Amino acid sequence: MIKNDLLLRAARGEETERTPVWLMRQAGRILPEYRALRARLSGFKELVETPELAAEVTIQPVDALDVDAAIIFSDILVVPEAMGLTYEMVEARGPLFPETIKTAQDVARMRVADPEEHLGYVLEAIRVTKRALNGRVPLIGFAGAPWTILAYMVEGHGSKTFSKARRMLYAEPELAHELLRKITATTIAYLRAQVQAGANLIQVFDSWAGILPPAHYREFSTRYIAEICAAIPEVPVTVFAKGAFWAVEDFAQLPCRTIGLDWNQDARAVRPLVGDKTLQGNLDPCALYGTPEQVRAATLQMLEQFGQQRHIANLGHGVYPDTNPDNVKVFIETVKEHSRR
Numbered sequence: 001m002i003k004n005d006l007l008l009r010a011a012r013g014e015e016t017e018r019t020p021v022w023l024m025r026q027a028g029r030i031l032p033e034y035r036a037l038r039a040r041l042s043g044f045k046e047l048v049e050t051p052e053l054a055a056e057v058t059i060q061p062v063d064a065l066d067v068d069a070a071i072i073f074s075d076i077l078v079v080p081e082a083m084g085l086t087y088e089m090v091e092a093r094g095p096l097f098p099e100t101i102k103t104a105q106d107v108a109r110m111r112v113a114d115p116e117e118h119l120g121y122v123l124e125a126i127r128v129t130k131r132a133l134n135g136r137v138p139l140i141g142f143a144g145a146p147w148t149i150l151a152y153m154v155e156g157h158g159s160k161t162f163s164k165a166r167r168m169l170y171a172e173p174e175l176a177h178e179l180l181r182k183i184t185a186t187t188i189a190y191l192r193a194q195v196q197a198g199a200n201l202i203q204v205f206d207s208w209a210g211i212l213p214p215a216h217y218r219e220f221s222t223r224y225i226a227e228i229c230a231a232i233p234e235v236p237v238t239v240f241a242k243g244a245f246w247a248v249e250d251f252a253q254l255p256c257r258t259i260g261l262d263w264n265q266d267a268r269a270v271r272p273l274v275g276d277k278t279l280q281g282n283l284d285p286c287a288l289y290g291t292p293e294q295v296r297a298a299t300l301q302m303l304e305q306f307g308q309q310r311h312i313a314n315l316g317h318g319v320y321p322d323t324n325p326d327n328v329k330v331f332i333e334t335v336k337e338h339s340r341r
Contacts, residue, residue: 002200004137007069010312011201011236011257013276019303019311019339020068021332022140024240025318026061027073030325033060044089048074054125055132062137064325065332069138069201072129072194074122076144076205080153082113083186087152100156100164107179113186115193122190123197130198141199143191145206145228145241146183147221150176153183162211169212169220176220184224188231195234203238203260204228210243222250229256238280242317249273263316267305279306282316288327295327299334308339 002008006020028034034057038047047053057073077087077095088096101107115123129139152158154165168176191202204225209217221241229237239251240260251259252274259274261267261281270279287298303313313335319328 002135002138004068007138007312008200008236010310011238011278013257013278013310015309017340019306019308019313019335021313021335022067022069022071023061023065023315023319023328023331024071026065026067026328027057027071028319029321030319030323030328031060031064032325033064043091044075048078049121051121051124051128054121055128058125058129058139059132062133065328067137067332069140070129070133071140071142071203072122072126072199074125074142076142076149076207077152078119078122079113079143079149079183079186079190082115082118082190083110083182085110085153094158095152097152097156101150101153101179104175104178107175107182110179110182112182113190115190119190119193123193126194126197126199138200139198140201140203141191141194141197142203142205143187143194143228145204145209145221145239146180146187146224147212147217148206148208149183149187150179150220151208151211153179162208166211166216169216173219180220180224184227188228191228191232195232199235201236201238202232203240204256206239206241206244208243209241209247210245212244214246217244217247218250222247222254225256226254229254236278238312240280252277258312260314261316265316267302267307267311271307276310278310278312280312280314282314283331285315285317285320285323288315288319288323288331290327292327292330295330296334299331300338303335303339313339 010016010020054073058070090096151162151165236257238258239256258278263284283302
C-alpha cells in the first residue's frame with residue numbers, strides 16, 4: 001500500500017487532488033548529502049553497484065525535497081555492460097566505452113543479458129529501497145531506449161553528432177536492427193525484473209532521440225520502444241524522448257501511459273495530439289538558476305500550460321548539478337501550493 005499514490009493515479013489518467021511532482025536526476029549532485037557520500041567512494045560505479053548505497057541515494061531527495069516519487073539510482077549504461085560492453089564513468093567527461101561495436105562479429109558477441117545474473121545489483125537496490133521507503137511514495141524504475149543505448153555502444157561516448165552510430169543506420173541498417181533487437185530483448189527482461197522487484201512505474205529515456213530524422217526515428221527507435229511498452233502492462237510506462245518533438249503523435253499510439261516533454265515543447269499544442277495520455281514535464285532546467293520569485297513565476301506559467309489533470313510536473317531534462325537545492329524546493333512547493341483542486 002502506497003501512502004502517497006498521486007503519481008500513480010496521475011500516470012493512470014485518474015483524477016488527483018493536486019499535480020504530483022518529481023525531478024529527473026533528483027538523486028545526485030544537487031544534494032550535499034549525496035556529495036558527502038560520493039566523496040567516500042572510489043567512483044560513480046561503486047555507488048551504482050552497491051545496493052545499500054544506491055538505495056540511500058535514491059531516498060535522499062524524498063527526505064530532502066519532499067518529492068512525490070523516488071527513482072532508483074542507477075544508469076542507462078548498465079544495460080550495454082550487462083550485454084558484454086563495459087563502460088567507465090570519467091569525472092567531468094561522462095561515460096566512456098573502451099571497446100565499441102564496429103562489426104557484425106562485435107554484435108554477435110553481445111549477449112541478451114539475464115537480469116538476475118548480470119543486473120542483480122540494480123534489482124537488489126530496488127528491493128532495499130522498497131523496504132526502506134515503506135510505502136511513502138512510488139518507486140520509478142527505468143532504462144534507456146534501444147536507440148540511445150546503440151548510440152553509446154557504437155560511438156563509445158557522448159557526441160554532438162553521433163555520426164558513427166548514425167552512419168550504421170544508413171550503411172548497415174540490418175546490423176543496426178540486429179543490435180537493437182538484442183538491446184530490446186535485454187531491456188524488456190530487465191524492466192520486467194524491475195517491476196517484479198518492486199518498481200511501481202517505468203520510464204524509458206531516449207536521450208539522443210532528437211539527432212535522428214523522423215523516418216529513421218520511426219524505423220530505429222519508435223518500433224522498439226513500442227515493444228518495450230507492450231511487454232510491461234503491469235505498471236504505467238513513461239516515454240521521454242529528448243528533442244523528438246515531431247514524434248508525439250506516434251507516441252500517442254504506443255501502449256504507454258505518460259509522455260514526457262522536454263522544455264522546447266508547448267503542452268498546449270501537444271495536449272490535443274495525445275488523447276487521454278498523461279503528460280510529464282517540462283520546466284527548463286535553467287529556469288532554476290533564477291531568483292526564487294523567477295522560479296515561482298516560471299513554474300506557474302508551466303502549470304497553466306498543462307492544465308490541472310493528467311499532468312506530472314517535472315523538468316524538461318535532468319536537473320543540472322550546479323542548481324541551488326533551495327530553488328528546487330521553490331519549484332516543488334509552488335507545484336504543490338498552486339495545483340491543489
